Amino acid sequence: MMTTTTRAPDADEDAPELGELLVQSASNGRDRAAAQALAEEKTLLAHPTLRATLVVKQNGRMTAAWDRLMGRLYTLGLDDEQRVFLGLVLSMVGIGGVPLSAVERLDERRLLIMQRAILRLAGNDRIAIGTRI
Structure with missing residues (x-):
């Protein structure tokens, strides 16, 4: 007799x-x-303490409570590098006072994320970011 096991569909498969x-x-x-910067960076949103502090449910929607x-x-x-990145992100929403010079402590991946975030903040995400020859 052959037994077939079916897996129930994962409820989170289609969830954003x-x-x-x-x-x-x-x-x-x-x-x-x-x-968007936090979403691209990924490691910070995977941090349980940060999620518990940042994410709140308002009017039935998950949202960021930056001031917390x-x-x-x-x-x-x-x-240290996560803290610097998060401090720069908080500066984008007008909280805190991390100097822009803190970018020198970011690795290349986070620096590129921050560059794109600054362009989005300025309302222009069409500027190409890359190595110039």
């Missing part, structure tokens, strides 16, 4: 990722650019 939900729920361009992060920036258990 948290980063996508935060981008979709952003109320303005600043929030959208910041949420500033006071906890050093208690989230992030490494």
Whole structure:
């Protein structure tokens, strides 16, 4: 006798990722650019303490409560580079005061994400980013 096991469809298969939900729920361009940067960076949104602090449900939608992060920036258990990246993202939404010179502490991947975020923030995502010869 042959036994067939069927797997129930995963309820999360078609569900949007948290980063996508935060981008979709952003109320303005600043929030959208910041949420997109976090979505692209991925490691920060995978951090349980950050998610618990940042993500709230308002009117039935997941959204980012940026102001909740500033006071906890050093208690989230992030490494230095994650903290710098998050500080720059918070600066995009008008919270905190991380100087732009902090980008020198970012790796190439996060630096490219930040470049794209700044272009989105400026309302121009058409500028090509890449190595010039």
